[in-house]
Amino acid sequence: MEKFLPIVALSLEVSLSATLLASIAGISAAALLALSRFPGRGLLVVAANALLGLPPVVVGLAMYLLLSHEGPLGALGLLFTPAAMVLAQAILATPIVAALAHRVMEARWAEYGRAFEASGASRLHALPHLLAMSLRPLTTAVLAGFGRTISEVGAVLIVGGNIAFHTRTMTTTIVLETSRGNLELALSLGLVLIGISVTVSSVVLLLGGEQGR
């Protein structure tokens, strides 16, 4: 089983990095959409929600064409590297974090926005307080993004290539072992994946202030 440790490590590395990127991008976008008014804002909110169902295989394919040596970003040499996998998964998870975070921040702002303004705080100053008040639902938004990335296989298979010791993750290993006819091994790995996913989510929930409630 120890030969799977690097695979587990890479899976976590890729999906956690992607979740981090998606959280930064998604929560920033959500704050902007919740606290400010500008033309096209409504359209962006609709877009974030509409992209919740972004198909991983299509994102993978688009990234592949972008990162291929013949593509516009080919010179970066990112195709078939973990960095490409992180990018693809971050793109998949960002609308999820953005849509869920926007929903909660908009509601909080509707509730407390006037109070903040009355106290003379600028929107920029109000933001940290608003984020602190929304910590628990924001944690859920981030976990939804993590759930998308850790379980995803379509995009990482295309842009990563499932290369042993290099871009092979838990999900692509499960696909590979299934194709080798090693169904029991594939299922055991699947159970390990579920265990890891549940563990990470639980730890984040506890850190996010869920304890004692």
Place this chain on the structure above:
Amino acid sequence: MKHFFLALVLLCAAAPAKAESILLASTTSVDNSGLLARILPIFTQKTGIEVKVLAQGTGQALATAAHGDADLVLVHDPEAEAKFIAAGHGILRREIAWNDFIFVGPKADPAGIAGGNDAVAALRTVAERKAPFVSRGDSSGTDALEKRLWKVAGIDPTGRDWYRDIGGGMGAALNAAAAMEAITLSDRGTWLSFTNRRDLVVLVQGDPRLLNRYDVIQMNPTLHPNIKAGPARQLAEWLAGPEGQAAIGAYTLSGEQLFHPDADNPHP
């Protein structure tokens, strides 16, 4: 411009072997069967060149390489390879190993083809009896051979209800054939290393048309200046040379040899 490319190639060749890594786009059978995992470390130990294996079907592997995204290809579809070379993507093809294709199917043998050694006659019988048949349908080397054999048999099975095009790899096709009690064409390497056989057994083998040859093709550095031509050539030469050939011939699974080095060549 030509000099620039030449300089680049020389630079690649002259670069120290250490910490060098190349990407080999390979057909799935040589990887899934465990062959590459066994023999490539020997090459890496000798040269310091790390080989990353991108296991895809032959069609996809050649497409990846044609985009300039792989340094060397290892595939098994002579017709597609010839096209790849004619299009200028590849420059040198070396045969490194061979084995054979086999028809596998349920032990109960619904088509009555067991024990035969004529691939085309077997397909005609399958069509007559409307026995369930699983096709890869993924433009892999195996898929291409299967399509050629149907053509020789004068039958177009597309869309027939007993003909199931699963659009998947060899392992997926074997899983499907095992579950549907269907017949399918498999390379022997994947078959021997496949563990979910259920009722499947070898039904037809020994037709010269079922020969399966594996070739490495070096990329054209003029058309694809970004590839690591030097170390890729080293790997191609090692695979075709005495050490690589011995390593390929020495690979067995439960006593059976999966791939024959080109040296024991039974065909012209």
